[in-house]
Amino acid sequence: MATVEDRQFRVEPFPGGTPGNQRLVEEGRLPDYDVVGTRPIRHDGTDKVTGRARYGADIKLSGLLQGYVLRSPHAHARIVSIDTSKAAEVPGVHAVCTNADMPSADHRAGDLGEGIVDWYHLNQNVLANDKVLYTGHAVAAVAADSVHIAEEAARLIEVEYEVLPPVLDVREARGADAPVLNDDVRTDLQPAGETGDTPTNVAKHFHYEKGDVDAGFAAAELVIEREFTTETVHQGYIEPHTATAFWSPDGKITVWTSTQGSFMIRMQVAELLDVPISKVKVVPMEIGGGFGGKIAVYLQPVAAVLSKLSGRPVKLNMDRSNVFDATGPTPGSYMKVKIGVDAEGKITAGEAELLFEAGAFPGSPINPGCMCVFACYDVPNGRIDGYDICVNKPRTNAYRAPGSTHVALATETIVDEICEAQGICPVEFRLKNAVKEGDERVDGVTYPPVGMWETIKAVELSDHWQSPLEGPNRGRGIASGFWFNFGGNSVVAATVNEDGTVSLIEGSTDIGGSRASVAMQLAEILGIAAEDVTPTVVDTDSIGHTDVTGGSRTCHATGLAAIKAAEDIQAQLCQRAAMLWDVESEQVEYGDGATLTGPEGKTISFQEIAGKLTQTGGPVVGRGSVNADKHGGAFGTHIADVEVDPDTGKVQVLRYTVVQDVGTAIHPSYVEGQMQGGAAQGIGWALNEEYHYGDDGRLHNASFLDYRIPTCYDLPDIETIIVEVPNPGHPFGVRGVGEVPIVPPPAAMANAIFRATGVRMRSLPMSPPKVLHELLSSDG
Amino acid sequence: MAKQRIVSTSINGNPVEFLAAPRQTLLEVLRDNLDLIGTKEGCSNGNCGACTVIFNGRPVDSCLVLAVEAEGGELETIEGVAPTDGLHVIQDAFLGQAALQCGICTPGFIMSTKALLEENASPSEDEIRFHLAGNLCRCTGYDKIVRAVQQAAEGVTN
Amino acid sequence: MPRVHIPAPARDLTGGEVELELEATSVRRLIGALDERFPGFADRVLEDGELKPGLRVAVDGHVSAMGLLAQLEPGSQVHFLLAIGGG
Numbered sequence A: 001m002a003t004v005e006d007r008q009f010r011v012e013p014f015p016g017g018t019p020g021n022q023r024l025v026e027e028g029r030l031p032d033y034d035v036v037g038t039r040p041i042r043h044d045g046t047d048k049v050t051g052r053a054r055y056g057a058d059i060k061l062s063g064l065l066q067g068y069v070l071r072s073p074h075a076h077a078r079i080v081s082i083d084t085s086k087a088a089e090v091p092g093v094h095a096v097c098t099n100a101d102m103p104s105a106d107h108r109a110g111d112l113g114e115g116i117v118d119w120y121h122l123n124q125n126v127l128a129n130d131k132v133l134y135t136g137h138a139v140a141a142v143a144a145d146s147v148h149i150a151e152e153a154a155r156l157i158e159v160e161y162e163v164l165p166p167v168l169d170v171r172e173a174r175g176a177d178a179p180v181l182n183d184d185v186r187t188d189l190q191p192a193g194e195t196g197d198t199p200t201n202v203a204k205h206f207h208y209e210k211g212d213v214d215a216g217f218a219a220a221e222l223v224i225e226r227e228f229t230t231e232t233v234h235q236g237y238i239e240p241h242t243a244t245a246f247w248s249p250d251g252k253i254t255v256w257t258s259t260q261g262s263f264m265i266r267m268q269v270a271e272l273l274d275v276p277i278s279k280v281k282v283v284p285m286e287i288g289g290g291f292g293g294k295i296a297v298y299l300q301p302v303a304a305v306l307s308k309l310s311g312r313p314v315k316l317n318m319d320r321s322n323v324f325d326a327t328g329p330t331p332g333s334y335m336k337v338k339i340g341v342d343a344e345g346k347i348t349a350g351e352a353e354l355l356f357e358a359g360a361f362p363g364s365p366i367n368p369g370c371m372c373v374f375a376c377y378d379v380p381n382g383r384i385d386g387y388d389i390c391v392n393k394p395r396t397n398a399y400r401a402p403g404s405t406h407v408a409l410a411t412e413t414i415v416d417e418i419c420e421a422q423g424i425c426p427v428e429f430r431l432k433n434a435v436k437e438g439d440e441r442v443d444g445v446t447y448p449p450v451g452m453w454e455t456i457k458a459v460e461l462s463d464h465w466q467s468p469l470e471g472p473n474r475g476r477g478i479a480s481g482f483w484f485n486f487g488g489n490s491v492v493a494a495t496v497n498e499d500g501t502v503s504l505i506e507g508s509t510d511i512g513g514s515r516a517s518v519a520m521q522l523a524e525i526l527g528i529a530a531e532d533v534t535p536t537v538v539d540t541d542s543i544g545h546t547d548v549t550g551g552s553r554t555c556h557a558t559g560l561a562a563i564k565a566a567e568d569i570q571a572q573l574c575q576r577a578a579m580l581w582d583v584e585s586e587q588v589e590y591g592d593g594a595t596l597t598g599p600e601g602k603t604i605s606f607q608e609i610a611g612k613l614t615q616t617g618g619p620v621v622g623r624g625s626v627n628a629d630k631h632g633g634a635f636g637t638h639i640a641d642v643e644v645d646p647d648t649g650k651v652q653v654l655r656y657t658v659v660q661d662v663g664t665a666i667h668p669s670y671v672e673g674q675m676q677g678g679a680a681q682g683i684g685w686a687l688n689e690e691y692h693y694g695d696d697g698r699l700h701n702a703s704f705l706d707y708r709i710p711t712c713y714d715l716p717d718i719e720t721i722i723v724e725v726p727n728p729g730h731p732f733g734v735r736g737v738g739e740v741p742i743v744p745p746p747a748a749m750a751n752a753i754f755r756a757t758g759v760r761m762r763s764l765p766m767s768p769p770k771v772l773h774e775l776l777s778s779d780g
Numbered sequence B: 001m002a003k004q005r006i007v008s009t010s011i012n013g014n015p016v017e018f019l020a021a022p023r024q025t026l027l028e029v030l031r032d033n034l035d036l037i038g039t040k041e042g043c044s045n046g047n048c049g050a051c052t053v054i055f056n057g058r059p060v061d062s063c064l065v066l067a068v069e070a071e072g073g074e075l076e077t078i079e080g081v082a083p084t085d086g087l088h089v090i091q092d093a094f095l096g097q098a099a100l101q102c103g104i105c106t107p108g109f110i111m112s113t114k115a116l117l118e119e120n121a122s123p124s125e126d127e128i129r130f131h132l133a134g135n136l137c138r139c140t141g142y143d144k145i146v147r148a149v150q151q152a153a154e155g156v157t158n
Numbered sequence C: 001m002p003r004v005h006i007p008a009p010a011r012d013l014t015g016g017e018v019e020l021e022l023e024a025t026s027v028r029r030l031i032g033a034l035d036e037r038f039p040g041f042a043d044r045v046l047e048d049g050e051l052k053p054g055l056r057v058a059v060d061g062h063v064s065a066m067g068l069l070a071q072l073e074p075g076s077q078v079h080f081l082l083a084i085g086g087g
C-alpha cells in the first residue's frame, strides 16, 4: 500500500459553495453519493426565516404565570435564613419557593452519559440553601400574574447572609489556606486512583504517564517550557435560558424548554424532584444555540416546583445578565507545558501541568484537557497532571470541545516557538510529527484512521498558505487541534407515507441543521430525495432515549439510527413486494434509484409500493436504535493572517482559513457553517472575551455590551477546506464536525501575532491593552 | 401597576390598537400582548439585535423602544416580510445560503437586511458588515449571512 | 490474549507494570483477573459491582457502549478512561 506521503492531493472548490468553500481531494478517490454531499434547503428553514419557529420563550399556555428568580449578590456566603413571607403577600403572587420546597438530595453521582453529576451539588446549584458560591447563585423564586409583579415580590424576600471571603484564582484556591467552598469535596485521583481525606477545593487530579519522560527530555536537543493563563469565557448563545412547566394534578410534569438534550432534562428534573422519569415529559422547543451550555438544568425544576405550589403552569426566563452570572461558562486556567524535540524536529517528550477552574462545584473539562494537550502529535514519552479546582464562579459547563482550546494554546504556541528556534517550517514540523493510525496518545489509547496529517497537507496546498502576506505589522500563524467526538444513544422511527414520502421522528434537538443531515442519510439509503423526508423532533414520550445534541454526535449517531431505520424499511418493502409478486422475499432486492427488483425482470418503485401498503399488511415503520461507539476523532488546522496596530495593540484578522477532517460531509453548507462558527467563537475567545471580576468576586461585565462577542464587522470572510478521511465506524464515513473548529484559533492568532510583532502572547484574551503592554515591554 | 394606555399604530400594514403600561417595551408588547413571537429577545438592552423591527422605515431594537412610543407609528415585523404567495428574496437568500444555524438571530438579521437594502440596493461587503454589526450571531461566524445579503441584493436589484 | 493498559494512578498496585496480557473474554472477567493478581484493583474501578460513575472502558481505541459487558477478542486492547463531556 502506498504510504500517506506518496498519495496525490489537490484543493478545489466544494461543489455548490462559494469560492471560499473548498475541499481536499485525493486523486482517484471521490465519494459517489446521490444525496450525501448535496445542499438541499433545510426542512425547518421556512419556519425560521418567517418567525414561525417556536423557541423556548415562545410557549403560551392558558393560565400561564411568570416567574422571577432571586439571586445572590455575594460571591461566597453562608445562608443564615430566608424569609419569604412578605413576597407571598403581594397581590398577584401565586407561589414562592426556596430549596426547602424541593426534596433533599444526597451525594450520589448521576451518569448523564457524557459525564457525571453529583445530585446534591446540582440541587444546590438550582436553588441554594446552605451556601451561595457565586454572584447570581439562585436562592428563591416567585410566580405571579406578570414578571413585573414577580420581580417586585422577589425583592421583598429577606435573605440573611454571613459573607465569606471569595477565592477566584485556581492557584490560590488550591493553596492550604484558601477558603474551602464545599466541605464535602476530597481530591479524587483519576483514573483508578485513590481519594483523599481532607476537605479541599481540588476535586480531581488526573494523572497520565507514558514511556520514560526524563529520558525523553534528556534525548532532546531543544526543550521549551512555558506558562499560560486563560480567563473564564461564556458560550454566548443568543437565546437566554427559559423553562415552562406544568405539574398536573395527576402527578405528571410537562416541561417545555430549549435544551440540547430533552432526555437529560427529563432525568435531571425527575431526580431532583424525586419522581419517576415516566412522570416527566420534556417537550423540546427550538433552541437558540447551546454549545454545551444547555445540557444542565437551571430553571426547569424551579418552574416545576412553582407550578406544583400554584397549580398553574409557570414560565421562567433568564435575562442576559443572569445568563452570564449563573450559567455556562468555560473555565479560566493556568497551564505549564514543556516539549522536547531532537535535532531533526521530532518530538521526544512532553509534560503538562494543567489547572482548570471548576467554578462553584466540581466538574471542569480538565480530563479532556489532559487527553487533548498532546493529542495532535506522536509524543513517545509524556506526563500529564490536571486538576479540577473549585472557585467562586458559576459552575462550569461544557463549551465546544471542552478543555481542548485551552491546551491547544499552550502546545501549539510552543510548537511554533520550536519551529522558530530550529528554523523549521510549521507545516513541515506538523507533517513530520502528526499522529496517524496506530499512534498511541499519552493516555495509552491508540488512534483509528484519522486525518490530522491530511489537514496539514491541505494547508500546504491551499491558496491561503501559498499567497504571500506582505506589509508591516502583519503575520501569519497556523495551529492544529483535536476533539474526540462522541457516539451514544439515538433513536429514529420513520413511517412510509402512501404518497412515497417518509415521515421521520427523532429525539435529537436541532441546533444547526441536524434535521436535514439526518433526513439526508435516510434518503440516501432509500434512494429518494431529501425533500421527500419530513423530519420532526419529538418529545420524550414519543421516541426512545436519545442523548444530547452535543459532543459532535448527532450527524454521526442519529444518522446511524436513520440509516438503520432506512434499512429496516427496505427489508419490509422487499417482503411486501415478494407478497405482491408471490415470490420469496430473498428474491427481491432493493436497488438503486429506489426501485425494488424481483425475478423475471419484475420491478416496482418505492413510490408505487408505498401506495400499496394498506393492501399488503398495513403501514411500514422503520426503526433504528443505536448506542454508537465508533465515532472517530476529528482534527483541524487553521491559518490566520493578522495585522497588529502598534499604537493600540488591536489585532485585526485579515484572512482566515479553517481546514478540518470531517470524515464525510453530509450537508456541506452546514459543515462549513460549523467550521466558520466555531472559528468565530475561537477568535472571540482569542482576542476579546473574558469575565471581569472585582476582588469581591462580583462579575463586572454581565452584558453583551461589556462581554463583547465578535460582530460581523470584526471578522473577515472565513474560508473553509473540508477534508474527508472517512470514519470506518459509519457507512458514509461521518465523523463529528461541531466542536474541533473552536480549538485552534487562539493559538493560530497568537502565532500570527508573533510573526507580526515578535511578541509571544501566552495569556488570553489577547486584547488591545494586553498586546500593547507586551509590545511596549518588548521594546523597552 | 401604572395605568395602561391605548396605543394606535400600524403593524405590517394593518391598523392595530393595543393597551400598554408605560414601563412595557415594544418587544414585550409585540411578543406577550400581540402574539408576534417572531421578534426575538436576546438581551433586552440593545446589544444583540435579535429584537430588530422596522419603525417608521428605520431598523430599531424593539427592546429599547417603549410601547407607548409606537403611537401613530408604522411598524414592520418579521411576520410581515413574506408576501402571501411565497417568501421574500431576503428569506430565500438566507435559506439558499444556509445563513442560519439555530435561527434565533435570523428574524433580526432579516429585518436589518431589509432596512439596509431599502436604503442601499447594492451595498459593498464592507457596507453590509458595517450595517449588520448591531446584530449578533453566535453560530455562523457571519460568512454565510454576508453571502445571503449579497444574494438578496442581487435579487432586489434584478 | 487481550492486553490491558493500567492507568498511571493504579500502577502502585501493579508494581509499575503498564501493560499486561490476561486471559479474559469480557471486561468484567478481565477486572476479576486483574484483581486476583493485584488485590485492590477492582475497588479502584468498580462500585457496587458496576463501573464507577463516569468511568468508561475503551476497547481497541473506542469507548465501548457495553462497559463491563463488552466482549474481548484475543488481540483486544483495553483502557480505563473517564467519560468525556462534549459541547
Ligand code: FES
Pocket (backbone or CB within 6 Å): B040, B041, B042, B043, B044, B045, B046, B047, B048, B049, B050, B051, B052, B061, B062, B063, B064
Ligand atoms: S433583545 Fe433587543 S437588542 Fe437584544
Ligand code: FES
Pocket (backbone or CB within 6 Å): A238, A288, A289, B099, B100, B101, B102, B103, B104, B105, B106, B136, B137, B138, B139, B140
Ligand atoms: S444562527 Fe444561532 S445565533 Fe445566529
